[in-house]
Amino acid sequence: TMAVPKATQDLLTPAFVVDLPKVKKNAQVMMDRFKKLGVQLRPHMKTHKTIEGGDIMTNGTRRCIVVSTLAEASFYAEHGYDDILYAYPLPFDKVKKCAELSEHLSLFHVLVDSLAALEQLRSCPLSTGKVWHVWLKLDCENGRAGVPYSDPAALNLAKAISGSQGIELTGVYAHCGNTYHCTGEHEIKAVAQATTTATLEFMEKLKTAGIPCPKSSIGSTPSCSHPVSDMTLLSEVHPGNYIFYALDVQQSVIGSCKMEDIAVRVLTRVIGHYTHRNQLLVDCGWAALSLDSRGCLPTGYAVIEGHPELKLLSMTQEHGRIEPISGKLDFDKFPLGSLLYIIPYHACATAAMHPVYFVQSENKIVDTWKPVRGW
Amino acid sequence: TMAVPKATQDLLTPAFVVDLPKVKKNAQVMMDRFKKLGVQLRPHMKTHKTIEGGDIMTNGTRRCIVVSTLAEASFYAEHGYDDILYAYPLPFDKVKKCAELSEHLSLFHVLVDSLAALEQLRSCPLSTGKVWHVWLKLDCENGRAGVPYSDPAALNLAKAISGSQGIELTGVYAHCGNTYHCTGEHEIKAVAQATTTATLEFMEKLKTAGIPCPKSSIGSTPSCSHPVSDMTLLSEVHPGNYIFYALDVQQSVIGSCKMEDIAVRVLTRVIGHYTHRNQLLVDCGWAALSLDSRGCLPTGYAVIEGHPELKLLSMTQEHGRIEPISGKLDFDKFPLGSLLYIIPYHACATAAMHPVYFVQSENKIVDTWKPVRGW
Numbered sequence: 001t002m003a004v005p006k007a008t009q010d011l012l013t014p015a016f017v018v019d020l021p022k023v024k025k026n027a028q029v030m031m032d033r034f035k036k037l038g039v040q041l042r043p044h045m046k047t048h049k050t051i052e053g054g055d056i057m058t059n060g061t062r063r064c065i066v067v068s069t070l071a072e073a074s075f076y077a078e079h080g081y082d083d084i085l086y087a088y089p090l091p092f093d094k095v096k097k098c099a100e101l102s103e104h105l106s107l108f109h110v111l112v113d114s115l116a117a118l119e120q121l122r123s124c125p126l127s128t129g130k131v132w133h134v135w136l137k138l139d140c141e142n143g144r145a146g147v148p149y150s151d152p153a154a155l156n157l158a159k160a161i162s163g164s165q166g167i168e169l170t171g172v173y174a175h176c177g178n179t180y181h182c183t184g185e186h187e188i189k190a191v192a193q194a195t196t197t198a199t200l201e202f203m204e205k206l207k208t209a210g211i212p213c214p215k216s217s218i219g220s221t222p223s224c225s226h227p228v229s230d231m232t233l234l235s236e237v238h239p240g241n242y243i244f245y246a247l248d249v250q251q252s253v254i255g256s257c258k259m260e261d262i263a264v265r266v267l268t269r270v271i272g273h274y275t276h277r278n279q280l281l282v283d284c285g286w287a288a289l290s291l292d293s294r295g296c297l298p299t300g301y302a303v304i305e306g307h308p309e310l311k312l313l314s315m316t317q318e319h320g321r322i323e324p325i326s327g328k329l330d331f332d333k334f335p336l337g338s339l340l341y342i343i344p345y346h347a348c349a350t351a352a353m354h355p356v357y358f359v360q361s362e363n364k365i366v367d368t369w370k371p372v373r374g375w
Numbered sequence: 376t377m378a379v380p381k382a383t384q385d386l387l388t389p390a391f392v393v394d395l396p397k398v399k400k401n402a403q404v405m406m407d408r409f410k411k412l413g414v415q416l417r418p419h420m421k422t423h424k425t426i427e428g429g430d431i432m433t434n435g436t437r438r439c440i441v442v443s444t445l446a447e448a449s450f451y452a453e454h455g456y457d458d459i460l461y462a463y464p465l466p467f468d469k470v471k472k473c474a475e476l477s478e479h480l481s482l483f484h485v486l487v488d489s490l491a492a493l494e495q496l497r498s499c500p501l502s503t504g505k506v507w508h509v510w511l512k513l514d515c516e517n518g519r520a521g522v523p524y525s526d527p528a529a530l531n532l533a534k535a536i537s538g539s540q541g542i543e544l545t546g547v548y549a550h551c552g553n554t555y556h557c558t559g560e561h562e563i564k565a566v567a568q569a570t571t572t573a574t575l576e577f578m579e580k581l582k583t584a585g586i587p588c589p590k591s592s593i594g595s596t597p598s599c600s601h602p603v604s605d606m607t608l609l610s611e612v613h614p615g616n617y618i619f620y621a622l623d624v625q626q627s628v629i630g631s632c633k634m635e636d637i638a639v640r641v642l643t644r645v646i647g648h649y650t651h652r653n654q655l656l657v658d659c660g661w662a663a664l665s666l667d668s669r670g671c672l673p674t675g676y677a678v679i680e681g682h683p684e685l686k687l688l689s690m691t692q693e694h695g696r697i698e699p700i701s702g703k704l705d706f707d708k709f710p711l712g713s714l715l716y717i718i719p720y721h722a723c724a725t726a727a728m729h730p731v732y733f734v735q736s737e738n739k740i741v742d743t744w745k746p747v748r749g750w
Binding site: 010011012013014015046068069070088089090091092093094113114116117143144145148151177269271272273276277281283286287288290291292294316317318319321335336337348349352353354355356373374375 | 464466469492644652663667669692696723724727730749750
């Protein structure tokens with residue numbers, strides 16, 4: 001109901017601001033990298049959940065994406081996207097909706113990591129001559145979803161998928177989320193290598209066992225920002241966060257990007273001076289930033305751009321407390337109503353708090369993007 | 376775009392489920408308590424941010440509420456609410472919108488804690504013969520916004536407000552958020568007493584100085600759940616979280632409610648069995664629960680209803696890892712696809728993650744509520 005101002009500095013705060021040239025650059029670098037390596041890039045939509053972001057990441061093709069929720073899958077399908085991989089352990093309450101998407105789209109992929117999930121697909125055959133396109137989720141030491149790569153159950157599951165009527169084993173999918181615990185390029189590459197090796201060895205096992213499976217994919221923004229050469233032997237990769245890049249302090253700390261690649265900020269205003277406790281208040285609370293990072297940075301919950309001397313000490317729903325890391329705060333430098341740019345620790349978590357993103361280019365607001373929410 | 380099922384158990388998960396009879400009871404208890412004490416209840420909307428929740432808390436009057444964002448103020452105003460207090464340190468970017476609301480509504484209140492904020496109001500006189508209704512924010516040891524109650528600046532600010540053309544000093548407002556650091560009724564009452572005493576002493580100072588100021592208000596759900604007798608000398612109180620109660624584990628831990636008063640749950644489904652690491656996965660990640668609590672409970676990030684033996688160990692965006700507090704997990708008790716109810720640590724933070732609330736009565740979905748988001 002409110003008009004969007006033309007200049008970033010006129011936005012009502014807090015506001016989630018996306019730097020369009022940086023987003024485009026981050027997307028282009030990732031596309032170029034994997035084009036050169038001859039590996040299909042299947043970008044993940046979960047960080048931004050917008051059509052506009054998807055268009056940039058797919059270079060306008062609206063094909064070949066990953067999503068983490070059924071709400072995203074439906075949203076992208078409704079906007080003309082296709083070849084959508086719903087990379088989430090098949091939820092039993094959503095099988096019917098997945099069947100509808102499979103029947104409606106040219107290519108809709110689901111993911112399973114158990115015989116029980118496969119049984120759900122068997123009990124829900126597709127009409128219109130379609131087959132279920134199934135990816136087997138392999139856990140390569142990430143420790144979340146997936147069958148452990150060394151567990152004989154993995155091969156048994158592949159065999160069962162492949163041998164099921166109306167069901168095709170399309171690929172093997174591994175997420176190396178454990179790259180997020182790395183520090184620096186060397187550690188990231190070690191995890192990327194281990195995940196790639198485990199995935200490729202499993203593909204060999206499938207081949208030896210005579211189980212057809214055309215595709216293999218691993219992902220995570222850190223690993224895809226520092227790919228190892230064996231990754232050229234994979235069919236696909238599926239990073240996502242790199243659009244805002246690898247765009248967050250977390251990625252910068254672990255070494256997958258530089259601070260200047262980070263494409264998102266929370267714009268906030270100073271709303272209070274509290275000289276007796278040497279603190280400012282800003283209008284960015286956890287409702288605008290999230291509590292991700294748990295305050296672990298030297299600068300607290302986030303980084304305040306251009307002010308390495310400041311710490312975002314704590315937040316309540318709509319208030320953020322800022323104080324200097326040491327010494328007395330010079331309040332004259334931060335008048336009431338003045339602007340600060342907060343670089344979030346984790347772009348996915350911060351984006352999730354915002355119903356609209358304000359897209360800027362050189363401090364002009366050029367667009368607004370509305371993400372899909374819910375499940 | 377999806378039809379809402381009739382039974383709670385048929386909801387797609389994760390889903391934020393509100394128990395309507397509990398909400399109504401919690402609201403009624405608070406209304407009855409302050410009616411009996413002769414103190415005006417001005418409920419805060421920030422926990423739920425819905426029209427339906429506001430209707431229950433105001434007993435259908437749509438009058439006399441508090442909000443924390445301009446988006447809430449506009450939303451409630453558009454739905455026929457009036458006598459709205461925007462209890463947030465006047466943000467300089469929103470003065471013009473506040474003026475519009477002041478001119479449009481019978482009664483719109485703003486809050487200031489600095490001469491600079493007052494100056495903003497002076498520079499923006501209201502038309503249509505209206506005056507700005509201003510509350511002075513007093514900090515009674517909470518340490519967030521407000522002028523410290525013992526600081527001479529507080530009286531000076533009151534004098535300046537009261538002496539300004541077109542501006543009325545309507546009240547003194549204190550938030551005892553420090554009750555959230557209490558354990559048990561005794562500590563809560565001590566903070567409630569200290570806040571009340573500081574506020575009433577300041578009202579006496581105003582009287583002595585000849586500064587007219589009709590109203591005084593303190594709030595927080597813990598203090599209003601265990602009011603001290605001196606609170607009857609206040610004009611108003613402004614708790615909010617009690618609708619879901621004081622409805623969350625945090626409130627239960629600190630002693631402002633019992634576990635059975637908690638009116639909200641996140642409904643989640645088991646999506647994975649990982650016997651090799653003695654863990655379940657559920658489809659409730661931080662996108663559905665928030666990271667509030669930071670995992671500090673004996674049961675991790677939340678309480679799993681009916682299962683004190685389980686711990687919500689960690690979450691990523693869409694996955695939650697559950698393991699037993701000790702011993703081996705009996706996976707047969709938690710089949711893939713089966714439901715669990717997660718009681719959030721902090722209802723405000725969890726509600727903020729959901730674009731729609733599913734409202735149930737005796738396991739039947741009777742309504743859906745859509746909160747206002749943004750700023």
